[in-house]
Amino acid sequence: MPGDYDTLIELVRETQTLASVQELLDWDQETYMPPNGVTARAEQLATLAKTTHDRQTDPRIGELLDKIDGTLNDPLQAANLRETRRDYDRAVKIPSDLIARIAKAGSHAQKAWAKAREQSAFSKFEPHLVKLLDLKREVAELIGYEGEPYDALLDEFEPGERAETVAKVFAELRGPLSEFVRQIAEASTRPDESIVRREFPRPAQEAFARKLAEAVGFDFESGRIDVSTHPFCSGATPSDVRLTTRYNERHFSPAIFGVLHETGHGLYQQGLDSAHMFTPMGSAVSLGIHESQSRLWENMVGRSRAFWEHFYPDCRAAFPAALGDVSLDRFVGAINAVQPSLIRVEADEVTYNLHIILRFELERAMVSGKLAVRDIPDAWNAKMQEVLGITPANDADGCLQDIHWSFGAFGYFPTYALGNLYAAQFYAAAQRDLGDLTDQIRRGNFKNLLDWLRVNIHRHGQRYRAAELVERVTGKPLSTGPFLSYLRDKFAPIYGL
Numbered sequence: 001m002p003g004d005y006d007t008l009i010e011l012v013r014e015t016q017t018l019a020s021v022q023e024l025l026d027w028d029q030e031t032y033m034p035p036n037g038v039t040a041r042a043e044q045l046a047t048l049a050k051t052t053h054d055r056q057t058d059p060r061i062g063e064l065l066d067k068i069d070g071t072l073n074d075p076l077q078a079a080n081l082r083e084t085r086r087d088y089d090r091a092v093k094i095p096s097d098l099i100a101r102i103a104k105a106g107s108h109a110q111k112a113w114a115k116a117r118e119q120s121a122f123s124k125f126e127p128h129l130v131k132l133l134d135l136k137r138e139v140a141e142l143i144g145y146e147g148e149p150y151d152a153l154l155d156e157f158e159p160g161e162r163a164e165t166v167a168k169v170f171a172e173l174r175g176p177l178s179e180f181v182r183q184i185a186e187a188s189t190r191p192d193e194s195i196v197r198r199e200f201p202r203p204a205q206e207a208f209a210r211k212l213a214e215a216v217g218f219d220f221e222s223g224r225i226d227v228s229t230h231p232f233c234s235g236a237t238p239s240d241v242r243l244t245t246r247y248n249e250r251h252f253s254p255a256i257f258g259v260l261h262e263t264g265h266g267l268y269q270q271g272l273d274s275a276h277m278f279t280p281m282g283s284a285v286s287l288g289i290h291e292s293q294s295r296l297w298e299n300m301v302g303r304s305r306a307f308w309e310h311f312y313p314d315c316r317a318a319f320p321a322a323l324g325d326v327s328l329d330r331f332v333g334a335i336n337a338v339q340p341s342l343i344r345v346e347a348d349e350v351t352y353n354l355h356i357i358l359r360f361e362l363e364r365a366m367v368s369g370k371l372a373v374r375d376i377p378d379a380w381n382a383k384m385q386e387v388l389g390i391t392p393a394n395d396a397d398g399c400l401q402d403i404h405w406s407f408g409a410f411g412y413f414p415t416y417a418l419g420n421l422y423a424a425q426f427y428a429a430a431q432r433d434l435g436d437l438t439d440q441i442r443r444g445n446f447k448n449l450l451d452w453l454r455v456n457i458h459r460h461g462q463r464y465r466a467a468e469l470v471e472r473v474t475g476k477p478l479s480t481g482p483f484l485s486y487l488r489d490k491f492a493p494i495y496g497l
Contacts, residue, residue, distance in 0.1 A: 005077060008064040009279055011055070012084055016278035018052040020236040022103075026407075027234040027242050029110065031226045042107035049103035053096045061088050076281055079463040083280035086159065093142045102135050106407040113406035114229050120396035122377050125406070130373045132408040133366060140367070150367045153411035157287040158418065160465055163364055166414045170357045172480045173417070178387075180487065181350055184338045189496035191333030196252040198322035205247055208318045209259035212311065213243070216297060217450045218263045219270055225259065230403040231345065233262045233294075235269030237277055252322070253335060254346055260302040264294035267450060271458030281461040287412065289466050291419025292426055293453065299349050300427045300486070301449070305332050306442040333494055340388040342397040349420075350487055351388060356417040358383045359402070363410050422470055424483035426457070429474040 002010070022045060029041050065085050072078045109128035116125035140149035150163045206225075214220060218241075228244035235241040243262040247255045268290055276282030284290045301307055305328075308315070312331060316323045323331065338348045344355040362379060365371035371379055380399040385391045392398030404412050430452050431437045440448055456473045470478050491497075 004064050004068050005072065005081075008061065008068065008084065009080065011058060011061055011064075012080070012280075013278040015052060015055040016283075018048065018055060020278070022048045022052060023234055023236050024242075027244075029107065030228040030230075030232070031242075031244060035111070038107060038111045042104045045107050046100040046104035050096045050100035053091060053094070053099040056087065056091045057096070062092070076276075076463065079461070080276075080280050083283075083462045087280075090143055090156075093144070094139055095142075098135065098138060098142075102132070102139070102408055105131050105135060109406040109408075110403065113400065113403060117229070117396050117400040120394040120400065122395040122400055125400065126373055129376075129405055132405070133373060133410070136408050136410050137367060148364070148368060150364050150411060153367065154414065155411075157409075157412050157415050158466065159286055160467070161286075161288075161414075161418075166360065166418070169421070169478075169480065170353075170360060170414075170417065173353055173484075174357055174387075176480075176484050177350065177354055180484075180491075181338065181340065181354075183497055184350065184491065184495050187495040187497055189494070191337045191494060192330060193334050193337040193339065195323075195326050195330060195334035197250055198252075200249055200252050200319050200322055202247045202249050204318045205249075205252075205255045208315065209245065209256050211314070212256070212302070213259055213263040213266075215311075215444065216260075216263060216267070216301070216446045218243075218266050222270055223266055225262075231258045231262055232403075233265035233269065235266065238270050238272050238274045238282075241266045241269045251346075252319075257298050257302060257335075258345065261294045261298035264297035265290060267297065267453070268293040268458055271450075271454045272461055273459050276461055279461075281463060283462055285460070285462050285464065285469055286466045287415035288418035288422055289457065289469065291416050292422035293419075293457070295416075295420050296423040296427055296453075300423060301441060301446070303336055303349070304438070304441060304490075306438045308332055308335075309442045310444045336491065336494055338491060338495070340390050342384070342390065342392050343401055345401075350491060353417045353420060354387045356413055358387050359413040360417075363413060367410055418466075418478075421478055421480060421483050422466070424486045425470060425474045425476070425479070426453070427486070428482050429456075 025041065025045055025048065029038070033041060061084070065081065065088060068081060072081055105128065109125070109132055112128045113125050116122060136153060137149060140152040143152040145151040147162055147164055154161055154163060154166070210220075210225060213225065222239045223241035223243060225243045225245060227246060229246065231245045233241065233243050243259065243266050245255050245258040245262065268284060272282050272284070274282065308328060308331065312328050336348065338350045340351050341347055344352070347355050362371060362376070362383060366373070366376070376399050377395055381391050384398070430449055434440065434448050434452060437449060457469065460469065464472060467478060
């Protein structure tokens with residue numbers, strides 16, 4: 001007879017297995033599902049979401065949690081118990097029919113968003129967003145919160161985090177970032193960004209992007225790359241990780257660095273302990289920590305000069321017409337050009353967090369009811385002008401550019417900026433522990449860094465919450481200092497500051 005803990009874990013694994021099936025259906029909808037499949041897929045997802053929620057709120061789980069509480073000495077079992085308790089306590093507050101309605105509404109909303117984005121017409125997405133926002137407000141009220149409704153939604157993605165705390169961190173970032181952007185704008189030295197906006201044939205992009213992903217450690221026997229409207233990583237299990245990207249034959253950066261970004265997510269998923277699959281110990285600690293891995297590989301590794309000292313000969317061979325006359329220095333400057341831009345996923349490292357601050361401020365206002373959905377396009381454009389000094393010419397380049405609101409992911413965006421801060425601290429700690437990391441990257445040795453991340457971050461699953469993990473790995477609590485220092489050390493030489 002299995003013990004109480006083993007029985008609990010068996011129930012947890014059944015629930016998470018169902019959730020992973022739902023994740024695969026979501027991936028299919030964004031990649032290969034025919035457009036007319038949306039109605040049936042919405043029903044499938046709603047039914048699966050309801051079934052998963054019913055399993056997650058099974059009274060037996062609550063009874064076992066109460067019975068086991070305080071009896072476990074094994075720290076890994078204790079972590080599974082703690083996070084299962086958290087998930088259960090949240091889930092039992094939400095009726096299963098509400099979960100099904102959110103899943104169904106999200107499936108329809110994602111297709112409506114894609115069409116609205118294609119036509120640059122927010123009005124076609126507006127009613128779907130109104131519905132999802134009302135549903136998620138209902139969730140927030142049922143879960144409860146100490147500060148504001150947004151806290152309950154943010155906690156889903158970054159456990160324990162609060163809007164007030166995030167706002168303080170963002171306030172520390174906003175001033176220095178804006179000042180650094182101003183200094184760069186006034187610099188006399190400027191990279192030629194037009195270099196990366198030449199002709200880059202899609203087949204060559206596909207082959208080269210895969211080459212980079214494989215080189216840094218992504219296992220294609222346990223993963224794949226496909227195309228979607230919005231790039232993402234879907235990691236059902238460590239042995240089945242799906243990356244997506246999009247291609248622009250007139251722009252080098254979106255696909256190449258998009259793949260490196262999603263590869264960072266994929267490496268984290270593939271690095272989780274498969275022995276704990278479908279349990280908290282086999283799951284990522286938070287989306288902020290997850291984002292730290294994607295930003296680290298995309299930017300701190302992938303946009304570094306050392307990385308391209310190794311890969312630029314192959315890159316020129318892949319794109320001879322576009323890069324045959326371009327030196328390494330000019331290329332590195334072009335891929336690191338700083339320029340306020342409209343699209344978040346194509347933003348440079350210096351301005352990127354300003355995009356996140358904009359979304360965070362709008363989301364808080366939306367969830368609180370201070371900003372009506374119909375006013376979002378105007379509010380978005382005003383914020384873009386305030387934060388970045390530019391205004392979108394249309395909705396597609398403005399408030400319709402991100403997919404997140406179409407599946408009700410309110411509270412998700414702040415994790416991107418938190419991920420940048422985590423990444424800077426992790427990277428500094430890796431440099432401290434691994435010696436000359438720059439030289440290792442220059443020689444094409446990514447194994448030491450990946451092994452360090454696996455040992456210090458990936459294998460822990462949800463053993464530690466994000467704040468504790470950062471302090472354990474780096475010796476210090478989360479701070480904006482390492483990230484701001486990293487930006488200045490990297491970009492000041494490029495711009496002659």
